[in-house]
Every structure is written in structure tokens, then in C-alpha cells.
Amino acid sequence: MEDAKVAVVGAGDMGHGIAELFAVSGYEVTLMDKFPQALEKARGRVSASLARLVERGRLTKEQADAAFGRMRFSGDMKSSVAEASLVVEAVPESKDLKKAVFRELDALAPSEAVLASNTSNIRISDLAAATSHPGRVVGMHFFNPPMVMKLVEVIPGERTDPAVTKRAMEISGKIGRTPVRVLRDTPGFIVNRINAADTLFFCLLLDKGVASPPEIDTYARGQGLPMGPYELIDFVGVDIGADSLAYFASALSPEYGKGVTFGRMAKEGRLGKKTGKGFYDWSSGRADIPTVEPTDKVSIMDIFALEINESVKLVEEGVATPEDIERGVVLGMNRPFGPITVAKDLSNAEVKSKLEELAAKFDCSIFAPTRAIAEGRMRDAVEGRLAPKPEPKAANVQPEGPRETGGDPVRLERLPGGVAKVIINRPRLNTLNAQVLDRLDAMVGELSGDPSVRAVVVTGEGPVFCAGADLSQFFSNSVAFMDFARKGAKTMKKIAEMPKLTIAVLKGYALGGGLELALSCDVRVATEDVEIGFPELSRGLVPAWSGSQRLAKLLGVSHAAFMILTSERIRGKRAYEIGLVNRVVESGDPDEFAVKYAAGLASSQAPVAVMLAKSLLNKGAEAAMDDGLEMEAMAAGILFATEDLKEGISAFLGKRKPEFKGK
Ligand SMILES: NC(=O)c1ccc[n+]([C@@H]2O[C@H](COP(=O)([O-])OP(=O)(O)OC[C@H]3O[C@@H](n4cnc5c(N)ncnc54)[C@H](O)[C@@H]3O)[C@@H](O)[C@H]2O)c1
Structure with a gap:
């Protein structure tokens, strides 16, 4: 039989039952436990259970004896898993303990063996991250008692090889269980x-x-x-x-x-x-x-x-x-x-x-x-008519260990009409890490000096703008944490002061660091159902990439305090009502809307005037009124000498569209 050798690690309430189930279904099973008393107890429980099945006429005595004969009880991990094609881990529900067991299994089980966890709640991706081959780790969640309960939830982690998930489904069927495939690895599954x-x-x-x-x-x-x-x-x-x-x-x-x-x-x-x-x-x-x-x-x-x-x-x-x-x-x-x-x-x-x-x-x-x-x-x-939306809390529950970034984390697309599109492209809802900040910083520098670009659309790949900072990055120590905060705030400032019109596209989720990114842009367009918020305080953090400052300046302390202190999320329409977003996209693709909008602004707004107006808003708003007014006057003076001013006025008088040159 394919997958004929199974090892079950942990011989407690679940492990002994899972091992018995495999043995009754014809598999060779090694039940392993670190504690000899646990193994002895498990041996007694299995033989009592088999005897009950015989008593009830569910198995013949020969079948029960044969099943017991296929079982081995062992205290040694290495020999238990050495020939296994499937290992089911059923040690107590502790993430650290399970990760340690998976590290051991990774080293000791044959490389083609499927490593399954019977965890009740813990995300499979978190356990898989402890191994060097997360592709072979899958959740097989049995119910208590495994000999009786028919369900097995099969849960692929984020990096589980689809062939491994398929095998877990097939094996569950072979042992007479009904597998239910969980589509997204989330705490507690279904x-x-x-x-x-x-x-x-x-x-x-x-x-x-x-x-x-x-x-x-x-x-x-x-x-x-x-x-x-x-x-x-x-x-x-x-x-x-x-x-x-x-x-x-x-x-x-x-x-x-x-x-x-x-x-x-x-x-x-x-x-x-x-x-x-x-x-x-x-x-x-x-x-x-x-x-x-x-x-x-x-x-x-x-x-x-x-x-x-x-x-x-x-x-x-x-x-x-x-x-x-x-x-x-x-x-x-x-x-x-x-x-x-x-x-x-x-x-x-x-x-x-x-x-x-x-x-x-x-x-x-x-x-x-x-x-x-x-x-x-x-x-x-x-009734199955709702298109699923990606899970927002995922930003809070990052998988640990190294992750693939899936290509360039920030992509730049240059579009006709003086529009550039900056796209955050990261696994896990476009969360931001140090690498993304560096790329954004460099990209802003590049676009700032490029006269062919007049408006920049900042968006996320797929249906989500950005669900926040990648929290797994900065829990190591307080100095690194502070540096990461400064780094983020510096990038946001650079975006805010970029001498181009910037438009953020709020869709799916704009949370935490994602919202700070949006606040650093000049214009925000939003879908009706986007979820906007600052979850930081509910995670023991504060917005630290300029969000607390920018939001209060933008909306006033009342709205900012509400959003930051309660962590309540608001949707696009409410955000529009309080002035947090400037346009709501009621239908159609929000990115397309933003690009069209950007192209319109790129041709209608004079580039040097945009640059100076942004400086007035960013710097002048910080200065005393008299100083701010003086800055305004000087900006007007500078603009007087530009060709664009002449073009703007003559187009206005001639009732035609201006053609600005940025000079
Ligand atoms: N009990 C339930 O109702 C139920 C249902 C479904 C899933 N689960 C899950 O199954 C897993 C096991 O639960 P349980 O109720 O069987 O626990 P349990 O405490 O009854 O059994 C765990 C066994 O693991 C052994 N063990 C501990 N550390 C070990 C190690 N490093 N190597 C090998 N063995 C080790 C212990 O000696 C014990 O015999 C948990 O993740 C739990 O959440 C439990």
C-alpha cells in the first residue's frame, strides 16, 4: 500500500486513537511518545478499544489481533520516523513544543514523507516555518475520539505543496474519514x-x-x-x-x-x-x-x-x-x-x-x-454567492521564519500621460517591511527627478492596498523597533514631500502602516467597502510612521483620536464624510479610476505650481501665518516667471485646454 508506514508522535488522547485508526485500516504504525508511562497507557487504551470493537461485532478477533500486530510502540523518535511516509504529530497544543518536534521531524523523517499536524488551532504555516521544507507540512485535524469521529480537516499552510494536500485528503478517505479541505490557513480552521x-x-x-x-x-x-x-x-x-x-x-x-x-x-x-x-x-x-x-x-x-x-x-x-x-x-x-x-x-x-x-x-x-x-x-x-475577501487579520499573524517575497516587492509602471504607478507587491496582503521601505524610498527619489512624470498612483497588487507593517519584522528588540519606526516615518515624509501629485488607492484594506502610506499621499480614492483603520493600539503599538501626527493634522484631533484610540475601522463612504478620502469609487476597478484621474490631473495642473503648492502645504502649514504668507508670495513670484503661467492664463482666456511644459 502506498503511504503504508505511518508514525504518530505523541501517544495521548488523540495520538493513541489516530494510531489505532491507521492500524485498523491496514497501515503499519509506530506510535511514539517521549514518556514511557504515556506509551504504556496508550498500549492499554488501544488494546481495550480493539477488544470493545470485537465485542460489538465491528471487528473479528483476527482483524483486531492483526491491527494490534501492525502497531509498534516506541520512545525513540529517530527509528520511529526513519521509514515513515506519513508522520502525524499529536503532542500537546503548544506552538513552541510543536515547532521543536517539527524541526526534529524535518531532520529525521525521509525527505519525501508528509509531515502532518493534528493541532486544534495553530496555523500550519507557523509550524511549517520551523522546517526546511514547508511544502511537505500539512494540517490533518482529527476529532476526539478519532476512532469514532468521521471528520478530518485538511489544512494546507501557505507554502504547502498542493500534491501534499491531495495526499492528505486521499489518506483521510482511505481510513474511512470525511476530509474537509480548509482553503485558508487561519487559527482554529473551521x-x-x-x-x-x-x-x-x-x-x-x-x-x-x-x-x-x-x-x-x-x-x-x-x-x-x-x-x-x-x-x-x-x-x-x-x-x-x-x-x-x-x-x-x-x-x-x-x-x-x-x-x-x-x-x-x-x-x-x-x-x-x-x-x-x-x-x-x-x-x-x-x-x-x-x-x-x-x-x-x-x-x-x-x-x-x-x-x-x-x-x-x-x-x-x-x-x-x-x-x-x-x-x-x-x-x-x-x-x-x-x-x-x-x-x-x-x-x-x-x-x-x-x-x-x-x-x-x-x-x-x-x-x-x-x-x-x-x-x-x-x-x-x-448560499455561496459571496466572493471571499482576503483575511485582514493575517497582517497580525505573520508566518515566522524566512519567506519568499514573490519577486520585486514594489513595482513601477510608467503609463502614458505623465502617470507612474507604484505597486506594493508582497505576499500576505502587501504588508510593508524594511525592503519595501527601501524600494519606496529609492523609487520616490527616481520619480521626483523625472520631468516626464507628473502624477503618481500608489496602490497594492490585487484586491488589497496594504494591510500594514509586517509585524514579524520588528519584535526582536527595542532599538531595532525604534529604527524601523524612524525608517518608516522617513519614507512617509519623502513621499509626502515628493514634488509630484500623488494618489493612493484604498481598496480591500488600508490598515496601520498602509494607512500611513495613504496619508502621505495628496489625494486618496477609496472603494466603498475598503476597511480603513489603525489597529496598532489593539496590538500594543502606536502608529509610528507619522500616522498619529498626520491624521490629527488632516482631520483634527477628534476624528484622529477616535480612529487611533478605538482601532475601529471605517469604510470608504464614512472616510469620505469625514474628509479622510477625497473620492469614492462606487463601481469598477479602483486602480483604473485612479489612473484616469491621475492622467486628468497630470494634464490640468501645472507641474511647477504643484511642486510649490505642495511645499506650501507641507512646510508653510508648519510655519507662523506671516511666514506662511511670505512663502506664498515668494511662490507666486517664482511662478510669475514660468512659461506655464503664461500658458495657463492664455488657455483660460482662449477657452482651451492648457499644455503645460513644467517650465
Ligand atoms: N483532545 C482533543 O479533544 C483534541 C482534539 C483534536 C485535536 N487535538 C490536538 O491534538 C494534540 C494532542 O492532544 P491530546 O489531547 O492528545 O494531548 P495529550 O496531552 O493527551 O497527549 C500528548 C502526548 O504527547 C506526548 N509528548 C509530549 N511531548 C512530546 C515530545 N516532545 N515528543 C513525543 N511525545 C511528546 C505526551 O507524553 C502525551 O502523551 C494537540 O495539538 C491538541 O490540540 C486534541
């Missing part, structure tokens, strides 16, 4: 991303004292659920819930860090079943749930709305199709139907107003209606 919003909600309910665990669990059981949410969290481990919220807070949004009760219980060692006490007493082996009246403060509609919201986010972000989200939730959470089915039975208005109520009540933006729902397009999203 099922656990949806779960995370529920977990946060159940934590916040306790933080705010809305109702007690027994009251909520009694209500949930009354709704037909086999277990209430707190009984389930106790069963799985309160620490697992707390850790996953902490991971989502660091990797997706700090809002996931808002809940406190679960973290506090984890610190106190009240982990649920495994420590005998969590929300309930488990000393009898089962949760001792006091008899209480069900709460009327929580409704099943809360959960429906939250899960629909997360599902629509996944569609918007291009993480998965509605069909796969439905399949994932049904198979991964053992539900009779999933959020997509529920959404088809509810109106957009109902879901939206429930989400608005929850977001306000818990002061939590995770619960706020996502864009499609806010815009009344829930049905389009769940």
Missing part, C-alpha cells in the same frame, strides 16, 4: 473557529454573572443537547478552553482575551473531570449537577446567531465554502445540522439584531454582525 466564539460567550456569561452553569446546562439539556456547555467544557478540560481563547487572542483578535473566568479556574487547577473538580464535582466519575430551574437569560438563538456569524466570517475570509462549514460542524461537533442550515431558516434581520444585542451586552466586537450580515447579505454568504 470547527474550532466557530467553537471559539461559543467558548468566549460561555466564559463571558459567567464573568457577567448572567446565570450559573447548572442553570444554563439545564436549559441546554431541555433544548435536546446531550450535555450542557459547562458540563462539556469540564469534560474536555477547562484549561483547553482557556488556552484556546488565549491563542485566539494572540493570533486573531485581542477581544478573545476578554473572558476571565476560565483562565482563573485553570490557574486554580479546577480543570474539570481530569482534576475531579471544575464547574462540577466529578469525584463519582460523572458531573454532579445540582437540580435547578433552567435559566431564561440565555437562548438557543444566541448560539445560532454566534455560529452563523462565525460561519459567514469564514466564507467572507475564504476559509471554507458554506457546504464544508456545514459538513465540518455536523461531523466535528456531532450535530444533526449546522449553522448554514439554521441560517437558511432565519431572516438576516433576526440574526443581525440578535448579534447587535449580544455585542452591546458583552461589549465584544467578535459578536457584532460581520459585514455580509450587517449589509443584509447573509443569504448570499450561506
